[in-house]
Amino acid sequence: MRKIEIFIGTLLLTCLLGLPWGTAWAQGGGPxxxxxxxxxxxxxxxxxxxGEAPETVKNFLRYVDEGFYDGTLFHRVVTDKDFKRNNVAGHNPIPYNIIQGGGFEMGMRMKQTHPPIANEAIKAMVNQKGTIAMARGNAPDSATAQFFINIKDNPSFDYKTIPDRIDPDKVIIKEGYCAFGRVIRGMDVVEEISQVETATLAPHENVPVKPVVIIKAYRPQ
Known part of the structure; x- marks a missing residue:
């Protein structure tokens, strides 16, 4: 009961001061x-x-606390227009809308990372608009530092099992991408980033023509 009273008091004070409510939650000792x-x-x-993705959050905060993301880029922006352009000659990929960052510095120089982590998508949040998730390669357990923010609901990124068309007693596992947080303030900024002009900077596609830089990523004090 005492912890609840402290949290409520902190939240009310934060509202009076005009600070983000997420800051009050963090400073109030919440999870x-x-x-x-x-x-x-x-x-x-x-x-x-x-609570949904403990190892993923721990890994992400490690990079934040080390200052790893400072000076990195949002190096990949994918929206509906990209799929409309590529939907030719029978090529019809499942559309998704994201901004991706956290792995490259200016000049598209990739940063060295810690070892990859296990994919917790099976128990994590779904990839709804505004959620932040870990980017990875083809291997399910290959995520390191790169992340993306869902600009729209992207259900194709969720963990799921699908019945095998040949053998109904078997299922195909789609490992998915682990969503571990949500934008609680500044979604308008995220959406503005998603509208920037992009180009191919071989071998990378969908790279913002004008660099979008993460100046600093940090925990509020």
Whole structure:
């Protein structure tokens, strides 16, 4: 009861001071940490959910606390227009809408990372609009530092099992991408980033023509 009273008091004080409510939650000793992103296009804030994806959140906060993301880019922006352009000659990929960052510095120089982590998508949040998730390669357990933010609901990224068309007693497992937090402030900034002009910078596609820089990512004090 005492902890609840402290939290409510902190929340009321934060509202009076005009601070983000996520900051009050973090400072009040709650289980949900908050990370602020100052970018070259504005500021946004995410709240993380260790209850659903504990190792993923721990890994992400490690990079945040080390200052790893400072000076990195949002190096990949994918929206509906990309799929309309590529939907030719029978090629019809499942559309998705994301901004991706956290792995490259200016000049598209990839940063060295810690070892990859296990994919917790099976028990994590679904990839709804505004959620932040770990990017990875083809291997399910290959995520390191790169992340993406869902600009729209992207159900194709969720963990799921699908009946095998040949053998009904078997299922095909889609490992999915682990969503571990949600934008709680500044979604307008995220959406603005998603509208930037992109081009191919071989071998990378969908790279913003004008670099979008993560100036600093940090936990509010």
């Amino acid at each position: 949900n940490p908050v990370v602020v992103f100052d970018t070259s296009m504005g500021r946004f804030m995410v709240m993380l959910y260790p």
